[in-house]
Amino acid sequence: MSSLDVERIRGDFPALQRVVNGRPVVFLDSAASAQKPESVLRAMDDIYRGSYANVHRGVYQMAEEATAAFENGRAKVASFIGAPSRDELIFVRNATEAINLVAYSWGRANLRAGDVVVVSHMEHHANVVPWQMLAAERGIELRWLPVTDDFRLDLTNLEATLDGARLLAITAMSNVLGTINDIRPLADAAHAHDALVLVDACQYVPHLRTDVAAWDADFVAFSAHKMLGPSGIGALWARRELLEAMPPFLGGGEMIRDVRLDGFTTNDLPWKFEAGTPAIVEAVGWGAAIDYLEALGMDAVRDHEERLTRYALDALTDRFPQINIYGPQDVSVRGGAISFLFDDIHAHDISQVLDQHAVCVRAGHHCAKPLMRQLGVPATSRASFYIYNTEAEVDALVVALAEAETFFKV
Amino acid sequence: MSSLDVERIRGDFPALQRVVNGRPVVFLDSAASAQKPESVLRAMDDIYRGSYANVHRGVYQMAEEATAAFENGRAKVASFIGAPSRDELIFVRNATEAINLVAYSWGRANLRAGDVVVVSHMEHHANVVPWQMLAAERGIELRWLPVTDDFRLDLTNLEATLDGARLLAITAMSNVLGTINDIRPLADAAHAHDALVLVDACQYVPHLRTDVAAWDADFVAFSAHKMLGPSGIGALWARRELLEAMPPFLGGGEMIRDVRLDGFTTNDLPWKFEAGTPAIVEAVGWGAAIDYLEALGMDAVRDHEERLTRYALDALTDRFPQINIYGPQDVSVRGGAISFLFDDIHAHDISQVLDQHAVCVRAGHHCAKPLMRQLGVPATSRASFYIYNTEAEVDALVVALAEAETFFKV
Amino acid sequence: MSSNLEDLYREVILDHYRSPRNRGELEVPPATKTDGFNPLCGDEVTVYLQVDPETDTIVDIKIQGQGCSISQASTSMMSAAVKGQSVDEARKLIRAFKALMSIHEHKLEGESDGSDLASDLEGVRLGDLEALQGVVKFPVRIKCATLSWNTLAQGLDERG
Amino acid sequence: MSSNLEDLYREVILDHYRSPRNRGELEVPPATKTDGFNPLCGDEVTVYLQVDPETDTIVDIKIQGQGCSISQASTSMMSAAVKGQSVDEARKLIRAFKALMSIHEHKLEGESDGSDLASDLEGVRLGDLEALQGVVKFPVRIKCATLSWNTLAQGLDERG
Ligand SMILES: Cc1ncc(COP(=O)(O)O)c(C=O)c1O
Numbered sequence A, B: 001m002s003s004l005d006v007e008r009i010r011g012d013f014p015a016l017q018r019v020v021n022g023r024p025v026v027f028l029d030s031a032a033s034a035q036k037p038e039s040v041l042r043a044m045d046d047i048y049r050g051s052y053a054n055v056h057r058g059v060y061q062m063a064e065e066a067t068a069a070f071e072n073g074r075a076k077v078a079s080f081i082g083a084p085s086r087d088e089l090i091f092v093r094n095a096t097e098a099i100n101l102v103a104y105s106w107g108r109a110n111l112r113a114g115d116v117v118v119v120s121h122m123e124h125h126a127n128v129v130p131w132q133m134l135a136a137e138r139g140i141e142l143r144w145l146p147v148t149d150d151f152r153l154d155l156t157n158l159e160a161t162l163d164g165a166r167l168l169a170i171t172a173m174s175n176v177l178g179t180i181n182d183i184r185p186l187a188d189a190a191h192a193h194d195a196l197v198l199v200d201a202c203q204y205v206p207h208l209r210t211d212v213a214a215w216d217a218d219f220v221a222f223s224a225h226k227m228l229g230p231s232g233i234g235a236l237w238a239r240r241e242l243l244e245a246m247p248p249f250l251g252g253g254e255m256i257r258d259v260r261l262d263g264f265t266t267n268d269l270p271w272k273f274e275a276g277t278p279a280i281v282e283a284v285g286w287g288a289a290i291d292y293l294e295a296l297g298m299d300a301v302r303d304h305e306e307r308l309t310r311y312a313l314d315a316l317t318d319r320f321p322q323i324n325i326y327g328p329q330d331v332s333v334r335g336g337a338i339s340f341l342f343d344d345i346h347a348h349d350i351s352q353v354l355d356q357h358a359v360c361v362r363a364g365h366h367c368a369k370p371l372m373r374q375l376g377v378p379a380t381s382r383a384s385f386y387i388y389n390t391e392a393e394v395d396a397l398v399v400a401l402a403e404a405e406t407f408f409k410v
Numbered sequence C, D: 001m002s003s004n005l006e007d008l009y010r011e012v013i014l015d016h017y018r019s020p021r022n023r024g025e026l027e028v029p030p031a032t033k034t035d036g037f038n039p040l041c042g043d044e045v046t047v048y049l050q051v052d053p054e055t056d057t058i059v060d061i062k063i064q065g066q067g068c069s070i071s072q073a074s075t076s077m078m079s080a081a082v083k084g085q086s087v088d089e090a091r092k093l094i095r096a097f098k099a100l101m102s103i104h105e106h107k108l109e110g111e112s113d114g115s116d117l118a119s120d121l122e123g124v125r126l127g128d129l130e131a132l133q134g135v136v137k138f139p140v141r142i143k144c145a146t147l148s149w150n151t152l153a154q155g156l157d158e159r160g
């Protein structure tokens, strides 16, 4: 018994009615990007059909409506993650840009050669490459927290690793392993070393109740498209004092207070970091996605995913002795992304056979090549779950995998 | 007689059916952001309703469809501006980000203290502030091309201004004055001084047939939302050799070829400059906007706007001796953005009265404060036209202005 | 003319717009000078303040800059309201005025029921200033009305 | 099993996948070594090439790395096809193979009618390699099939 009325929920998602290769689609790739409910599509369409205009500068009703809807989206996103103020919520394109914003603005203003940034082996490229760019440009040192044999963060040397660190940049949930990292104690440890804490919450915010204040985080990055919202928008939340002290990142309209020939002054938060026309309608869609999730309740969302993940882990390991799952078995410390290898069959080939069954999973390195190298695999298959997935869909995955097994048997 | 069937066109735009304050909306603010036709809304909705998935990595049909639709959007945008290759077309959030990308990546790799960047007094903040940031950070020198009394670029000292310049960053059409700058001779002059040329084509691409090769430009920036496309997406086009030599800008997924603990290598163009999940559905919507414009024909679009601008300039000056228009009178050298002051009445007050008549115009500094200071005005009203505007709407503007005149008469 | 518009442009507002009070400059020092910008529309205002350090009273205030009728009227009314007042009273007035302006703004975005704001309004006599309440129905214009007040607040904060 | 899937996974492909030819390393130098990456899926391939400078002939080729069946099979078939061929012939084969793969890719995005590509295919005997043509129906997999060919091309270009 799920705590969500999944059949009703499925009815809200037009894309789940899709038929592929003669079969109803089994969408198990929400960790890459989630499908969108009617209410999100309608919210965006409604704006375009009658309340669309550029925001913030128009003294006419449609512009005022668009501005109010856009800023209302911001207020919803801010409140969804427990941000103390919506002024601290900066709209960007995606989580990747959010992290780059921190690296460019805070990083370049604060980090000097030899300064240490700590990341982990389970980071997504979004939380690796910006720091490597800074390492190459500024000579900062990148230190890595390893991953244990049971796919958890290895904290054995945490204190030594944090020694001299200025920033701990860490994921709240691995998109490959599903592992949830307990942020609060990590933040406490980092703060004890005078390091700030950036949380890559891209996989966390969509699935678990998030409270940036309870985390005591300094920067939090996430994207709309993984949480029922549209493509093209994400957010950086950061503490007000940090944002106020940081230099601007992108320059242009909206982020200025005044521009003269010899220089400019910056606007108030959050607009100081939002140059040019923002993703107006996308912010409205994101707000609608949050309304949808809040109506379900994030505790129920989490509960549903924990049950489904348990069911899937059991189903896969019971049926296939040759399956190798890269991630914790304990569902209380993981989300619903299940990465696996199946015999020697390459993830691409698995995925291709699954597609014939309309089962959609991701195959590849999941933008986590450092982790893949630690795991000693070039690619895995990954099935991932969200509010609209069912046990029957897990069963469909098992059936499709059995067929792949037959097809590629040497 | 217009060269466009405007009544049919208007039927394609749901937002134009909107009623405000009891009157049908008269939308004269397309230079800030344009309304969207049904076909654009439908193209985006269709993707979300059945072909949505994250792009580039999925080995299943919906992901392949999403990827093909996204890349197809890129091909359409590239071909619309005459780009030699779609690999040179980088998707960003908006024109502002496009210019910042050049300033951060090309600028920081190539400009040293004392190097000169030339801009003009008629630039939008998007083409001013990124260079001011570089001036503050790197000590580059910013030089300004002035504006003549008849609102054209003042080229008297062009040669001297370009002396020692590394970049000419110039708008193809002013969003305040409407003035069209003749890019090819400017590019030739700049190239003769070994300077590269960046064109802010934000106001040009929506309204006139654009050929980046004929311009002989090096970088071109523009946004979807001003050309019937969605919010949340824009593009940078640049010559392949430049893009290949430039360091990456934002780091993360998609822009890498390989990531190891000690560094990363970059992906092929265009993905090298596209970090993280892109504005997938927005690219599809932009493609549909281009299909719409191409079906009308850009010559017919231009012709319609030239006629309408002529009609408006005449109507305004005939009726109101006290109106002051900031922009050329010759419609062959200007677009359809008409900025004006009306007696001493402030643009905000004008706009407010116009809103009662459902007439939407922009009021303020139009993100061009350096220009406003040159003009000696804090704010203007701006009416701007697009394919769906009519002479009857210009007449409605005149009626509304007459009422503002009465209301604020001292 | 729609009643809507007359809500915004009350007679007393148009009067202050047409005949602004306290325009001019003061010598700096002894007076202080503070600039304010409205980043949305480009309006600028300069507030000159002369505070008597003995009595902590705003003995003189002068205004420069340009803006729309709402911004001009609000500035003029502000200058008339605080001239001769103690700094404490001026601060109370600023809080009260911003409360008057922002109740609606906050409600719109669903954050506040206005109860904190109500307490800022308690016991403060706004007089003519209440004519500006019509502005809250036009959210973009709120910044026009508050520009000079924010600049005044900044001027008071920056005083030695 | 759908016929679609059998289009992709032809018997000869599965054979090369299960028994890949020319696996191993060569001593560098005299051989050259070139690495290729598929940024989408993480597959890597290393191509060792021994070219006789006198005759400009690929006298030996060895392959390392891992990948999916398409990538493995394409690599194996590539190694068999170019071993013993002149560098010129190998380049012709590369062009022909990429033409075979990309006709569909380009049509999809409406840029080319494939006529240039057709000329690349003219007069080249692809033999077994034609079995890989099924891949063009699966656009994402084209990069799997072309990885080793691109790496070979790079290896030939980088030779002294
Ligand atoms: C000339 C010009 N340049 C740049 C921009 C900035 O465009 P965006 O806000 O889409 O980044 C605009 C739009 O306001 C413009 O008119």
Ligand SMILES: Cc1ncc(COP(=O)(O)O)c(C=O)c1O
Pocket (backbone or CB within 6 Å): A031, A032, A094, A095, A096, A097, A124, A126, A127, A171, A173, A174, A175, A200, A202, A203, A223, A234, A367, B253, B275, B276, B277, B278
């Ligand atoms: C853990 C994690 N971090 C960052 C990202 C990057 O998100 P986006 O592509 O939306 O920028 C992802 C998504 O792929 C992710 O799973």
